[in-house]
Amino acid sequence: MSTPPEKSSLPAASLDAALRPASWDEYVGQAQVKASIRISLDAAKKRGSMPEHLLFYGPPGVGKTTLAHLVAATLESPLKTTSGVAIERAGDLAAILTNLDPNTVLFIDEIHRLSRKIEELLYPALESGHLDIILGKGPSARTVELALPPFTLVGATTRVAELSGPLRSRFGGGTYQLDLYGDEDLRAIIRRSAALLGLDAPEETIASIAARSRATPRVGNALLKRVRDYAEVHEKPLSSALTDEACELFGIDALGLTKDDRRYLSTLLEGFRGGPAGVRAIAAALHEEPETVEHVYEPYLLRLGFIERSPRGRILTMKGREYLDATTKN
Ligand SMILES: Nc1ncnc2c1ncn2[C@@H]1O[C@H](COP(=O)(O)OP(=O)(O)OP(=O)(O)O)[C@@H](O)[C@H]1O
Ligand SMILES: [Mg+2]
Known part of the structure; x- marks a missing residue:
């Protein structure tokens, strides 16, 4: 085989970065999302200002981080990356925001992990570009407004439902859902x-x-x-x-399913008589976190039409039963 040796030793962790599309043309699919983001970016560039804040959501590995990189590259802006988990205290957020170079794209990954307190601090920063800092304590405490350099927030999340309404409404540049491919x-x-x-x-x-x-x-x-x-x-x-x-x-079959997926399906069939079963109950039976079940296993099983979501829980479909029958026979 003609693989150059330096490529063979590429560590798995850097695979994302090595294969990350560097231009809009290399970013395959998601045509509507791309077109619509590019309009916001082009319009902002024409005006000579930063675009409004953008939110990307969708399952893991579908290109949210990649889009954030493309947004910054298009604007020729510096990209500052952080995560909702890393911003624990008010001081963490203040340090990030006050140290931004002007016209930075601030990418907050896993933005659903921000606490309500941090979200509230973020609102004035997103709306009018300032931070309210409280000086002192008790009755003598006062709030000072600190002006921030212009920036665009790009948020990404796999769990958009966990974002508060007020935070969601502040993404004036649009909320974009990235679909499976x-x-x-x-x-x-x-x-x-x-x-x-x-x-x-x-x-x-x-x-x-x-x-x-x-x-x-x-x-x-x-x-x-x-x-x-x-x-x-x-x-x-x-x-x-x-x-x-x-x-x-x-252990990956022709559809890309693994033994974990088959265990999910057979648990739904045997443990819950095909459902409806709540995601928490399924997760407990599988000894998994409900989040993993909901965000890692289920999106693809739903897409294959092997399970359905109903108000009372997950249901194994006919197609799902047929798949299980066929795999257990073999
Ligand atoms: N539209 C695309 N065209 C080409 N490659 C893509 C596309 N989307 C994603 N990729 C590839 O998949 C890898 C994972 O994408 P990315 O890191 O952007 O996903 P993500 O949505 O941020 O995932 P996570 O939710 O886990 O953070 C990228 O390195 C890139 O190589
Ligand atoms: Mg990412």
Whole structure:
């Protein structure tokens, strides 16, 4: 195989960064989201001001962080990245905001993790570009307004429902939902990643990796890398037969489902008679966090039509039962 050695030793953690699209053209799919963000950015650039604040939400690995990078690059602005978890106290937020270079894109990942107190401090910063700082304590305490350099907040979250209404309403530049990807887009993403990794991947290999990507670019890229590793170890060229062989070893089936997904489905069937079952009860039966079940397992199972959400809980569909039947027979 023709893989350059320096690419082979790429640590998994830097795969996202190495394969991250650097231009709008390389950012595959999500056409409506891209077009609409670019209008906000172009309009702001024409006015010579910073655009209004933007919020991106969607499942893990669908391109939210990548979009934040593209926004900053388009505006030719510095990008400052932080996370809702890292901003615990008022002082943390004040330190970040007062140290921003003018016209920075401030990216707050996992923005749903900000406490209400921090959210409230953020409101004046988002609306009128100042921070209210309280000096002193008790009856002699007074509030001073500290003017901030102009900035655009880009928030990202996998859990938009956990954001308070007042915070959501402050993203004047728009709230954008990133969807899971269709097969053609996934193939384009994996084709590009294969080229960047210096791999000679036939179209059939790309298609079989795309089909197992759980409709998620990050999952596809990671699987491409694992299949590449497998091919190197076995000193075989990439092919769909080799992909099948590798995926069988990894426990990933033709739809990209793993034993954890099958355990979810069989728990819903056997433990809850096919539902409806609440996500907390399912999570407890699986010894998983409800958040993991809801945000990692379920989006793709919902997309496959193997489960449905109802007001009373999750339901295993006919399609889900047929899948389980077929896999347990084999
Ligand atoms: N539209 C896209 N086109 C090409 N590659 C993409 C696209 N979206 C995501 N990717 C690839 O998937 C990887 C993961 O994307 P990214 O880190 O932006 O996801 P995320 O939504 O921020 O995930 P998380 O919720 O876990 O933070 C990127 O490094 C990039 O290589
Ligand atoms: Mg991210």
